[in-house]
Amino acid sequence: MKLIQVKRETIQENRFAPKMGRLNAKVTYVKSQFLGITIKTLHKYRETYYGEVKDCEECVLAK
Template identity: 70%
Template sequence: MKLITIKRETKEEKRFTPKMGELITKVTYIKRLFLNVPIQTLHKYRETYYGEVKDCAECSLQA
């Protein structure tokens, strides 16, 4: 049994960009797990309407 694993999870979130405004997009999180408990998020990215993959630092969460 492995103690540390890496898991990829995708969920839909509301995001806000200055140019487009509010949008709902699929955000993929890559997390490091220790005994199936998440300890660190390694990377998160989103796929645009046109199929490009962008880092989530460019847009913020919509409250």
């Protein structure tokens, strides 16, 4: 068993983009874990309506 692991998890979330308004997007979190306990979120990105992958820094949670 490894002590430190990197896990990827996809969740449906409501997001707000200034140009499109509210949208329901698949958000993928890349997290580092120590013995199965999440330590830190390394990166999060979302898939757009058109299939593009974008960083989540561009949109704001629930406005």
